[in-house]
Amino acid sequence: MRLWWRGRRADVPDDRSGLVVAYWESHDEHLLTATLGTIARRLPSLVAAALRMAWQASPRDTTVALTGNLLAGVFTVFGLVATSDVLASLLAAGPTPERVRDALPSLLFVAAATGLRGGLLAAAGWAQARLKPQVERLAETRLFELTTRVELAAFDDHDFHNAMRRARDSGVPDTATVVETTIAVVTGAVGVLASAVALGLLHPVLMPLLLVTAVPAGWAAVRMARLGYRAFYRLSAARRRKFMLSDLMAERQPAAEVRAFTLRDYLLGQYAKVADLEQDVQLDVARRQAATKAGGDLLTGVATAGVYVTLGVLLAVGVIPLSVAGAAVLAIRTGQVSLTALVQTMNRLYEAGLYFGDYLAFCDLARQRLPASPPAAASAPAPFHRLDAEHVTFTYPGADRPALTDVSVTLGRGEVVALVGENGSGKTTLAKLLAGLYRPQQGAIRWDGVDLGAFDGETLRRSVSVIAQDHTRWPLTVRENVVMGRPPEDDRLAAACAAAGADEVVAGLPDGYDALLDRRFRGGHDLSGGQWQRIAVARGFYRDAALVIFDEPTSALDARAEHALFERIRGHADGRTIVLITHRLASVRYADRIYVLDHGAVAEQGTHDELMAREGLYADLYELQASAYRQRVP
Numbered sequence: 001m002r003l004w005w006r007g008r009r010a011d012v013p014d015d016r017s018g019l020v021v022a023y024w025e026s027h028d029e030h031l032l033t034a035t036l037g038t039i040a041r042r043l044p045s046l047v048a049a050a051l052r053m054a055w056q057a058s059p060r061d062t063t064v065a066l067t068g069n070l071l072a073g074v075f076t077v078f079g080l081v082a083t084s085d086v087l088a089s090l091l092a093a094g095p096t097p098e099r100v101r102d103a104l105p106s107l108l109f110v111a112a113a114t115g116l117r118g119g120l121l122a123a124a125g126w127a128q129a130r131l132k133p134q135v136e137r138l139a140e141t142r143l144f145e146l147t148t149r150v151e152l153a154a155f156d157d158h159d160f161h162n163a164m165r166r167a168r169d170s171g172v173p174d175t176a177t178v179v180e181t182t183i184a185v186v187t188g189a190v191g192v193l194a195s196a197v198a199l200g201l202l203h204p205v206l207m208p209l210l211l212v213t214a215v216p217a218g219w220a221a222v223r224m225a226r227l228g229y230r231a232f233y234r235l236s237a238a239r240r241r242k243f244m245l246s247d248l249m250a251e252r253q254p255a256a257e258v259r260a261f262t263l264r265d266y267l268l269g270q271y272a273k274v275a276d277l278e279q280d281v282q283l284d285v286a287r288r289q290a291a292t293k294a295g296g297d298l299l300t301g302v303a304t305a306g307v308y309v310t311l312g313v314l315l316a317v318g319v320i321p322l323s324v325a326g327a328a329v330l331a332i333r334t335g336q337v338s339l340t341a342l343v344q345t346m347n348r349l350y351e352a353g354l355y356f357g358d359y360l361a362f363c364d365l366a367r368q369r370l371p372a373s374p375p376a377a378a379s380a381p382a383p384f385h386r387l388d389a390e391h392v393t394f395t396y397p398g399a400d401r402p403a404l405t406d407v408s409v410t411l412g413r414g415e416v417v418a419l420v421g422e423n424g425s426g427k428t429t430l431a432k433l434l435a436g437l438y439r440p441q442q443g444a445i446r447w448d449g450v451d452l453g454a455f456d457g458e459t460l461r462r463s464v465s466v467i468a469q470d471h472t473r474w475p476l477t478v479r480e481n482v483v484m485g486r487p488p489e490d491d492r493l494a495a496a497c498a499a500a501g502a503d504e505v506v507a508g509l510p511d512g513y514d515a516l517l518d519r520r521f522r523g524g525h526d527l528s529g530g531q532w533q534r535i536a537v538a539r540g541f542y543r544d545a546a547l548v549i550f551d552e553p554t555s556a557l558d559a560r561a562e563h564a565l566f567e568r569i570r571g572h573a574d575g576r577t578i579v580l581i582t583h584r585l586a587s588v589r590y591a592d593r594i595y596v597l598d599h600g601a602v603a604e605q606g607t608h609d610e611l612m613a614r615e616g617l618y619a620d621l622y623e624l625q626a627s628a629y630r631q632r633v634p
């Protein structure tokens with residue numbers, strides 16, 4: 001890990017003695033140490049990956065785009081060679097009308113070759129234009145197929161986030177650019193090759209002259225692209241922070257707290273810091289890119305002058321006739337136009353290829369984080385008789401101590417089991433493990449004796465319903481918020497909403513179940529915290545799951561609604577097992593079993609009466625809450 005700071009050469013380490021380095025100012029640099037050679041060697045595989053992607057997006061458009069450009073190149077050669085014949089006829093001795101007549105067949109050939117070339121390029125261009133959106137869509141779909149399947153723990157990993165941000169921000173759009181520029185590079189290369197072949201046919205000594213002009217421009221393009229990429233890579237963590245700050249300053253949800261806590265100056269100050277950093281790095285890169293370009297242009301000019309001087313010498317010493325020299329000038333000009341285009345597109349390909357490389361790297365990384373499917377995954381587990389956590393230990397990625405240590409709990413079919421304990425004691429973590437969202441590092445979660453790892457993850461999760469403490473307020477309609485991708489059934493929807501007390505919420509909305517729950521859209525509605533909580537609970541009831549986990553489902557409910565909800569939860573269990581996490585101990589009195597967690601371990605377990613008789617942690621917490629209600633104001 002190296003540190004760096006704005007205003008300095010981006011690749012010079014800086015100890016910044018005495019200053020605290022923010023986490024978004026530091027990053028791993030191993031990728032940036034790649035040499036030009038390494039990166040150049042990467043290009044062919046990137047091009048191959050891009051062409052593979054283009055082929056998968058549309059074989060027909062890829063074929064038309066490639067063959068159209070290749071054939072157009074062939075007609076360029078024909079046209080240039082025929083031009084030499086035209087010049088030879090026109091510059092020959094004899095009366096002008098005769099010379100023109102002699103040149104006529106070659107002239108017609110030049111016209112036909114030019115027309116055909118134009119037609120082919122137009123067809124190829126149309127195919128290329130069609131290819132772009134198809135490739136973009138394919139790249140994006142693949143990315144989201146992975147991000148929605150990777151294990152949940154990946155989202156606790158900052159490296160994964162950084163890689164995902166780079167892949168989403170630039171990788172996806174640049175995938176289409178790589179495909180587009182790959183084809184453009186083929187076009188440019190064919191154009192240059194056509195001119196080189198035409199020059200070779202005119203006289204073998206002329207061919208290398210064209211290539212001399214390519215070297216400086218190519219060097220400059222590659223160096224400029226690399227400088228740009230280095231800046232992008234270095235800034236990716238800072239950009240994530242900038243996006244986060246801009247969301248805090250311009251999104252609806254934090255808007256009230258930004259004002260209430262007078263956070264404006266603080267946020268703007270933080271934003272200015274990141275923006276300064278970004279600007280300084282960008283200016284530094286722009287300066288170095290401009291110097292590189294100027295150097296490249298100067299050298300290209302010198303090389304071009306050298307080419308024309310050589311041509312003049314060849315003409316003067318009689319190595320080539322005037323007609324060949326004329327056609328050679330034309331071929332060199334054509335070749336240089338193609339060469340400039342080739343260098344420019346190579347530059348873009350190289351640059352986009354680096355971002356596309358990020359996209360490919362992220363896809364590989366995400367594939368490694370896909371949950372391992374067992375060799376013979378059993379499909380949807382039938383409702384269980386027992387669900388056991390056996391000596392489970394779990395540590396979050398990057399955390400220095402376990403969130404759960406040697407935890408064992410048992411849930412019987414149709415039971416209401418409560419998890420209680422102080423903040424951070426591990427209740428939510430245990431619930432997520434029971435739901436199969438995280439895998440324990442030690443111990444096992446067994447569904448009727450079968451380790452959860454033996455089940456197919458998707459089908460397992462269909463048998464479990466988790467109403468998270470920080471449940472998502474989906475910007476969708478009420479119906480979609482409850483049904484959550486399952487087939488919509490009106491009777492079931494109404495029953496789930498009634499069980500959760502969400503029917504009253506729906507009755508108050510003008511569009512009922514079709515009301516859109518997001519004020520940022522026209523006609524959207526907002527709900528109170530408690531109303532949202534009822535909608536979230538209705539989600540839990542709607543799913544036909546063997547295990548339903550309610551993580552603090554009543555924290556935002558008023559006392560009456562809370563009491564009613566617990567009654568309903570008990571009444572609607574219907575053979576389902578309910579795991580209830582709550583701090584309101586009066587609500588868990590009637591649970592079949594209560595587990596008391598303390599610092600990631602089960603401290604006590606039993607029924608309310610058993611735990612009260614024990615006079616341990618549960619009894620203390622219960623008494624504390626009860627006494628708060630008993631206290632009278634003097």
Ligand SMILES: Nc1ncnc2c1ncn2[C@@H]1O[C@H](COP(=O)(O)OP(=O)(O)OP(=O)(O)O)[C@@H](O)[C@H]1O
Pocket residue numbers: 156396397399403421422423424425426427428429430469
């Ligand atoms: N994604 C995460 N990455 C790292 N550590 C985490 C993560 N989520 C929770 N923890 C840590 O794991 C421990 C248990 O957290 P957990 O959310 O399970 O507690 P809890 O009992 O549900 O708390 P609360 O009552 O406040 O909801 C805490 O120390 C917490 O800081």
